[in-house]
Amino acid sequence: MTLSRRDLLLGTAGLAAGAAGAQLLGSGPAFAQAAAPAYKPEQGASLRVLRWTPFVKGDEDSWLANTKKFSDETGVQVRVDKESWEDIRPKAAVAANVGSGPDIMLVWFDDPFQYPDKLMDVTDIATNFASKYGGYYPGLEGYAKRDNKFIALPLAAIGNGILYRESMLQQAGWSKFPEKTDEFLEMCKALKAKSKPAGFALGKAVGDGNNFAHWIVWSHGGKMVDESGKVAINSPETIKALQYARELYQTFIPGTESWLDINNNRVFLSGDISVTANGVSLYYSAKNDPKMADMAKDIRSTTLPVGPVGQAVELHQTTSAVIFQYTKYPNAARAYLQYMLDKPQMDAWITASSAYCCPPLKGMIDNPVWTSDPVHEPYKRASSTLRTNGYAGPLGYASAATMADYVMVDMVAEAATGQRTPEEAAKRAEQRANRYYRV
Template sequence: MTKFKLTRRQLVQSSAGIAAAGAVGAGLLGRRRAFAQDLKITPEEGATLRVTRWSPFVEGDEKQWLANTEKFTKETGIQVRIDKESWEDIRPKAAVAANVGSGPDIMWVWFDDPHQYPDKLLDVTELADYLGGKYGGWYDGPKSYATRDGKFIGLPLATIGNAVVYRKSLVKAAGFDEFPKDTAGFLKLVQGLKKNGLGAGFTHGHGVGDGNNYAHWLLWSHGGKMVDEKGNVTINSPETIEAIKYASELYKNFVPGTESWLDVNNNRAFLAKQVSCIANGVSVYYAAKKDPALAEIAADIGSTNFPIGPSGQNAELYQVTSAVIFKYTKYPKAAMRYLQYMFEQPQMDPWIEASSAYCCQTLKAYAANKIWTSDPVFAPYAKASETLRTNGYAGPLGPASAGTMADYVLVDMFAEAVTGQRSPEDAAARAEQRAKRYYQS
């Protein structure tokens, strides 16, 4: 493999040039920088690859990824098998593959899962540095999920943005000309929607994306946090209690069953006209636009970021997916060549566009993709990689943060309280105990 080297002087000069030219504009993709020479990776003879990804919610994402993969096979002769798993099954199956030492060569994993088994993953720092140098650099949030001790143990592939998706006509009928921007107004809106006959529905179940996104927003909007900067568990706090009480008031106006919802349930309920307001990726809008029978709903859909709470900060989670290569692979160079190919502009740009604002870029240059300005509904999703807060906030990412999230400690805390299984105080105390099992082990 040809080594890719970048001196500090080159980096400083290039960064300055990028800034002066408008770093991530369209021109960035139309020309090569002097330092971004192609990284040459020579795959092993007779290599074949198996890739496991999560099941798509947007058809264009999968179709374009498969088309790009077919191009890769034609150009390299390397056969690539693509398998799919449900969102909820990705995490446990990746952990099994890592620890057993058998399974796919490449896998798309969630959040800080790579930090649970870093020694089982291939170091792809050279490839990541090459891609970052060529395409404007990595966004900090996605990068932190895929790096450990200064090394890339995966490549941040995409951030799946999350936004409040609502029926504009129903919000107006509830007395609001525009969607409220603060939590107090949000509660009044949800109460009004329920009064008018169609409540809201936010996931309190073990949804990898929607359940985690909603729970973290509830906590952070009120100034709560799982741990402090040193990793000390701080979830049992006055701010958390207030967040739980607020969540309970919202929940009184939800449609039945949200405590058992997974990532697919709110999509289905919204498109079936069973709920007025949800938090979701752009996939629900994509589905409505695609189906002529849902044209009325599609035209009535609005989207916005979650309201600002007492913390005064716009703090949202968003789920990040990274592509990791397991060390047990027989073909590490072929695996790296495949990922390099998929991240290069001729493949990545069409994939982002085909994903219809569902998959937000992790490399800054791709922010220039035309998809982000093609529809006002896409606006809340456009800067997901840039603005996300990592789930380990305010402490470091690592096995403890990954384990706490995988165990749904925060999601369960809110679910137990809003459904009346525990008081707010008891729910926070139990979450504290569960989190300490990870952070103090």
């Protein structure tokens, strides 16, 4: 079967088909505390899970340790594979369309909306978790719920924040990181002139590129669509945002238009830039390397500056777990996610992730990890402040496809680099978005 790019973006519309009836699990010790309903894995069941490559070692170590506990209790062997962040989306789309591949995948943003009828309905698990743990944060729930049914289980928001070198800001004449976008631009000008420049991803980076581009546009009042889902990106507010992006880009280190999620990490750790936006993983890359001890002591964190809209508006990397309908072992897959996403395992995972992952349920946010290091604090807000990429309209096929096609990222990069004028870039983004929102 040959898949076109449109096939990968489109998936197949429709609701997730009803799941097979549940069979109650026995009284094994690990599941005695699990949220009901629990599922009994099929005889001889085995699972394949595909997740994203970790940026924090503790994340993967804890995930694998929890997986082993599940296998020890149930006898279900689970193979956990990993792929780069950029490869998760196309691999999930291929698996959905050909009906073969991993049983479970950890996917990004509103990817489940590209192929909703290929996914299992996990509403019973999600609603039970919600009632048990104080409800989901709205943004994460929005990424997993379609027409009042959960086609995915919210897993985490990977917080996006500013990381900077305090000494370099001081060398440039700034004793405090600015809270407003206009002051932020002036600081970046000073950094380029007197110290080390800033650098933010403008390439097709699933996390950092999307986070930065959406912040630029949202902070100035722009939006991809209005409340009804009509494309509204070509607006005066967006033009102002792109003009700002053009000015800001001229203070960056060269080459950011080609950066993927790994690039700003590498350049920051090399000492060539003083400011970037990233997960807390960047801090730990320095802290865990004895050769970078002095750099780690110099790193500070904060939230992204507030623009003309007057409030913090940010996109955070969001991940959900999906079960494909083609799985041979649906009850084993349900049991695995019900175990992995319950509070005992989630608490251990969030702690081991060192503030990299923010939980989806309000009853799980009270974790000592947020106060264990001052650099962690800004990342605690990720789940509660998350704005979905489909803002201000509903999530669905169109928002997922527009995100997967990097319409927002390309628009900001084109205007920032001068490849197109702000007006040209906004017009092109409007035309591209309309391909999906008119379906």
